[in-house]
Amino acid sequence: MKKSDFHFELPPGLIAQAPLAERSASRLLVVPPGDAPYEDRQVRDLVDYLREGDLLVFNDTRVIPARLFGSKETGGRVEILLERLLGGHEVLAQVGASKTPKPGGRITLDEGTVLEVLGREGGFHRLRFLTDEPLEKLLLRAGRMPLPPYIQREAGSADLERYQTVFARHAGAVAAPTAGLHFDQALLAALEGRGVRFGHVTLHVGAGTFQPMRVDSLHEHRMHSEWLNVGADLCQQVARTRAAGGRVVAVGTTVVRALETASREGELRPYAGETNIFIFPGYRFRSVDALVTNFHLPESTLMMLVSAFAGRERILAAYQHAVRQEYRFFSYGDAMLLFPAAEPPAGGPPGPTSQDATP
Template sequence: MKKSDFNFDLPTELIAQSPLPQRSASRLLLLDVPVRTWQDRMFRELPSFLRKNDLLVFNDTRVLPARLYGHKPSGGAVEILIERVTGTHDAIVQLGVSKKPRPGTAIILADGSQATVQGREESFFRLRFESPEPLERLLMRLGEMPLPPYISRHADASDLERYQTVYAREPGAVAAPTAGLHFDEGLLTQIRDKGVHFGYVTLHVGAGTFQPVRTDDLAHHQMHREWLNVGAGLVDQIHRTRRAGGRVIAVGTTVVRALESATVDSVLRPFAGETQIFIFPGYRITSIDGLITNFHLPQSTLLMLVSALAGREYILGAYEHAVKQRYRFFSYGDAMLIFPQGAT
């Protein structure tokens, strides 16, 4: 397949620049794949589409304030965006700088501490932070929430809360698992009271999730690495859910990537480690029965994953409908609920 097969026209005014006042006030496009229909609903209606013994699987990663600002000793400004933390004082990063630095180059941070360029890793750089405190603590003190590149403003204090799920607990991501941003405590309580169970994976979303596909032939695309953990407890939950006749519903494409990375020959097993899994049409997703997801960028790997689940033409038709109905797109936008085997 070709990257160009996943293009669609999106007016820039539909790209959500800020969250709604209430998380669950988003709109929800309900996709019933077998009958090829969709319905315009509200996210707060989600409990009515769930059944007792269903299992919602969330990604409990926590977003780090992963954008830092500094300067070279010569005075040139440097913007650092953490891609992933690789050690107590080490990270793979993107650098916004006028001239790409060589190994050994120092970057002076806002508090006077220093980071040193260790080398290159494809389009990224390896940095070592010389501060005596652990990197995660340094980021909490100096960092800014890393809003996606299509949000044309700097992060403010409200983003510290809103670009984070209410159930986030494992720090390590530098981009939010955005399907989870629609859930507030009240909605979670309603869902739990209906007899729906909750399970969790951890997948630390990297800034590479926003990197474009640079080759038109998808067979030649290589995904960025992300660290994940699918625990034995969740695997047992999923097996119990299936035995009880419940459905496994992933909250976000990161959950799908985690579960599929832990699936071998259609059997889900505990797994912790890195993944570069690339899911696009032709790949058969076996780990889930439903998916909650936001609307994704044209020609993105996330749009390709959703198309693998529900069919490219059907998904692009649903996106065309969403554009006509003025849905809000991307991280702070609205959501879709997809049932590949049917909504009832």
């Protein structure tokens, strides 16, 4: 398959530039399996589609204010986008400057903190903050929220709260798990009252999620790597849910990637580490029965993932419907509720039309 197989036309005016005043007021396009007609609802209507005993799985990563600005020792301006926290005061980051900073060089942030350039690592710069201040506290003061490149404005103070899920706990993402942005306390309470249970994984979303594919063939693409944790408690929740006849509903593609990585040997097991899993049509899902997700960019790996889940033609037709109905797209946009195109085949590892996770 080629990336052009996942193209669709999107009027720029449908790209959401800011969130709605109320999280759960976003629209929800329900895409049932088979040829059943689409349903145009709101996110708060999820309570009508879930039932007692279902398990909603969220990504509880926390977005860090990862954009920083400063100057090199020569006076040249620098923009830094953090990619990963490495522990202590070291990070991996993209560094934008007129000339690439050399190891041993220093960068002074606009608010005064100094960073040392340690070297290059996997296409990123390794940097050390020369301060004793806790890094997350420093970033809250000195950094800006890293809004996606298709949002044509600077991040404001309101984005510190709205580009963050209400259940965010573990700091480390540089992009939000955007399907989770639609859930507020009122919706969570309504779902809980219906008997829906909640579980959490952690996948720290990297800036690579916005990088376009640079090859035409899907089989030649290599995914960026991200860190995740699927704990033993979540594995037990999934097992109990399945044993009782409930469904596992992933909130976001990051949850799908985390669960499928942890299921790569045939059943869901605790896993903490890296993943570069690339899911596209032909992949056999093991861990997810339904998916809540935002609308994704044309020809993106996330568009390929949802096409693998619900069927490429079904997804492309649903996106055409969403454009006609003027849904809001991407991170601050509306959502979809997807059901699988068909029952996954039993047994065996994921098929050859997928890249498996890096152990």
